[in-house]
Amino acid sequence: MKTKECVAMLLAGGQGTRLKSLTKKIAKPAVYFGGKYRIIDFPLSNCSNSGIDTVGVLTQYEPLILNNYIGIGSSWDLDRNYGGVSVLPPYMQSEGGGWYTGTANAIYRNIEFLDRYEPEHVLILSGDHIYKMDYSSMLEEHIEQDADSTISVIPVSWDEASRFGIMNTDDDGRIIEFDEKPDFPLSNLASMGVYIFKWEVLKRYLLEDEEKDNSSHDFGKDIIPTMLQDGKHLHAYKFEGYWKDVGTVDSLWEANMDLLKEDPELNLSDNKWRIYSKNPNQPAQYIAPCATVRNALINEGCRIYGSIDTSVIFYGVHVEDSAVIKDSVIMPNVKIGKNVKIHRAIIAEGSNIEDNSVIGDPNPDSQITLVAEEGSVMASSYATIIK
Amino acid sequence: MDRIAGIINLDHEQDLMDELTYFRCGAAVPFAGRYRMIDFTISNMTNSRIEAIAVFARRKYRSLMDHLEQGKAWDLDRKRGGLFILPPDWNDPTDLSRGDLQHFHNNIDFIKRTLADYIVVSGSQSICNIDYRDVLDAHKQSGADVTVVYTKVRDLQPEHNLAHKLTIDDSGRVAAIHNDQQSSNVYMDTYIIEKDYLYYLIEQCIAHGCAHFFLDGIKGRLPEINIQAYEYKGSYSLINSVESYYRNSKKLLNRSSHDELFKEDSPVYTKIKNEAPSKYARSSNVTNTLVANGCIVNGHVEESILFRGVKVGKGAVIKNSIIMQRCEIEENAVLENVILDKDCTISSGRTLIGAPEKPFVVAKSKTM
Numbered sequence: 001m002k003t004k005e006c007v008a009m010l011l012a013g014g015q016g017t018r019l020k021s022l023t024k025k026i027a028k029p030a031v032y033f034g035g036k037y038r039i040i041d042f043p044l045s046n047c048s049n050s051g052i053d054t055v056g057v058l059t060q061y062e063p064l065i066l067n068n069y070i071g072i073g074s075s076w077d078l079d080r081n082y083g084g085v086s087v088l089p090p091y092m093q094s095e096g097g098g099w100y101t102g103t104a105n106a107i108y109r110n111i112e113f114l115d116r117y118e119p120e121h122v123l124i125l126s127g128d129h130i131y132k133m134d135y136s137s138m139l140e141e142h143i144e145q146d147a148d149s150t151i152s153v154i155p156v157s158w159d160e161a162s163r164f165g166i167m168n169t170d171d172d173g174r175i176i177e178f179d180e181k182p183d184f185p186l187s188n189l190a191s192m193g194v195y196i197f198k199w200e201v202l203k204r205y206l207l208e209d210e211e212k213d214n215s216s217h218d219f220g221k222d223i224i225p226t227m228l229q230d231g232k233h234l235h236a237y238k239f240e241g242y243w244k245d246v247g248t249v250d251s252l253w254e255a256n257m258d259l260l261k262e263d264p265e266l267n268l269s270d271n272k273w274r275i276y277s278k279n280p281n282q283p284a285q286y287i288a289p290c291a292t293v294r295n296a297l298i299n300e301g302c303r304i305y306g307s308i309d310t311s312v313i314f315y316g317v318h319v320e321d322s323a324v325i326k327d328s329v330i331m332p333n334v335k336i337g338k339n340v341k342i343h344r345a346i347i348a349e350g351s352n353i354e355d356n357s358v359i360g361d362p363n364p365d366s367q368i369t370l371v372a373e374e375g376s377v378m379a380s381s382y383a384t385i386i387k
Numbered sequence: 388m389d390r391i392a393g394i395i396n397l398d399h400e401q402d403l404m405d406e407l408t409y410f411r412c413g414a415a416v417p418f419a420g421r422y423r424m425i426d427f428t429i430s431n432m433t434n435s436r437i438e439a440i441a442v443f444a445r446r447k448y449r450s451l452m453d454h455l456e457q458g459k460a461w462d463l464d465r466k467r468g469g470l471f472i473l474p475p476d477w478n479d480p481t482d483l484s485r486g487d488l489q490h491f492h493n494n495i496d497f498i499k500r501t502l503a504d505y506i507v508v509s510g511s512q513s514i515c516n517i518d519y520r521d522v523l524d525a526h527k528q529s530g531a532d533v534t535v536v537y538t539k540v541r542d543l544q545p546e547h548n549l550a551h552k553l554t555i556d557d558s559g560r561v562a563a564i565h566n567d568q569q570s571s572n573v574y575m576d577t578y579i580i581e582k583d584y585l586y587y588l589i590e591q592c593i594a595h596g597c598a599h600f601f602l603d604g605i606k607g608r609l610p611e612i613n614i615q616a617y618e619y620k621g622s623y624s625l626i627n628s629v630e631s632y633y634r635n636s637k638k639l640l641n642r643s644s645h646d647e648l649f650k651e652d653s654p655v656y657t658k659i660k661n662e663a664p665s666k667y668a669r670s671s672n673v674t675n676t677l678v679a680n681g682c683i684v685n686g687h688v689e690e691s692i693l694f695r696g697v698k699v700g701k702g703a704v705i706k707n708s709i710i711m712q713r714c715e716i717e718e719n720a721v722l723e724n725v726i727l728d729k730d731c732t733i734s735s736g737r738t739l740i741g742a743p744e745k746p747f748v749v750a751k752s753k754t755m
Binding site: 268 | 649656665671693
């Protein structure tokens, strides 16, 4: 069989507990973003655009929607004769089995999958981040440096640096130290959770790590520190551009609002780097004579009779007249009744907001309100505020 | 379950679409913000569980082939059946057939090989949302040789002058097919017929040197064959000219007309473009408009249709216009009663105003 130069493994089993009830029934990578997408569309489109045509997607938590969404990968052009997308859930073996216990364990349990392709390099991705990145230039640098592992890093502001895993490098970009959430960061280069490994090196470390009883089987906590200790060549690849972890309700809201800026850092209309997603097949959106729409992203199948200001509206949303939506994110197929007022809120898929309801707090310092029970009906002037 | 196969016959379609069909056939004309005309017939067929569809194309079908690809968007990339785009075969020296009979003759294998017992033959100019299974039920119940589909048009328009009309007796049998301009029974260029009978009629037509299957093979055999009429009662637009295109496009700005055509349980499918959601800037002012994805709107738009990827600059004003894919309307340009074909650029400050009853049409890829 042909071998593959690089195979991607996408960790998509995360629960994303800080997204509250948005992830009650779906895994974090399946969470909606940007009027049309799910978070996982970004790494999958990046793979497709970077020429990586073999992707293992490791699922664990609430996989139904995710499995259904990924299908055979045709939305991202990843339905290939050889390679393509494979969904890899945890499984049982003759000597037992069970859940993936950590990120490294998840890859360890799929060594057989990787060995089928005999890749020279393995790209490890997470399904939690919004960014556009050309993995092929990272791979090029990885090969040029002859690194055992290359870790993608992004400069963050110094006051935020203690929230991230920080890489301290020498002048050539070689990583000399890895600091997980340091109190006094020595550098502001944060790990993006994007790694490339030489497969034979990674495989050896995975096998060794699995034998250790005290290991949490995690890339950041176990594999990378051990490789550093052993003096392996770890290289930092500097990424520049938009990158956001949408781990909380507030950051998810913020990332959506980022798209409404005059010249958004994340350009979704770039023909050379399209973000693909499964198409819901809806007719063109209709803006009625009584509607006012300012500073908004609106998707197909929407019918707008009310007023939309600084908001992101997903497909199939109906907004009746005199409704006012400001600074909010309305997920697919939400019905919003007459005279409804929504401020600084995220309304989850399929919600039905009754006439005259008032949701959210217009105060710019207030927390973001989340209305998130699928198919929930909001009684008049009543709102569940989940904080 | 009875199997039905579909034939979309584009051979005899009248074309009064001027600039819109310079580079494409009528079936490939963009419509309703994100579709092509043929999407409606194909979607009707696939929604009726028709899984084998042949498109008889003769002229200007490059753009049609680009649009239809392997039929994936309509779920027609099938192992059994699927979508076939069939131009005539010009190379058969023994071929005596003429007109659209050439199509039926050259592609007789499609009819022979299909597992279906019935065949729906339709054009692409009747925009509607119809379930052909209902037509088949009526066809079987009446025991007709052919069942033709018509609709009653209360408000006849110039485009209906080109359509055939039906005279129907009390039993629902077609007594005459004609061009009477006063008649409101408009034939929708759609019929259903048993496969074996279609095959027989094709042979007969070719043997007699016919050139138009419907006129010679079906209409010409009245009254000896039993032609039944099936009345379709839903949304209907006949589009064969610029005026009818413009008027029927704008009809979709009416919510009830729109909902009659686009139904949740029988959606219209089209080629996927992966455009981002449309962006409305702070300076935008959009009312009573259909907007497809990928648009960036900074100006004023009313009573119009914007196709995918249209850019409207600051201070630009668009009224009563249809702007097709990837057009760019630069700052302070003014468009009224205009149809812009794909990829046009209107440079800043320009004004283009057509007549309300006769829109000004700009051909594809022009810069004004």
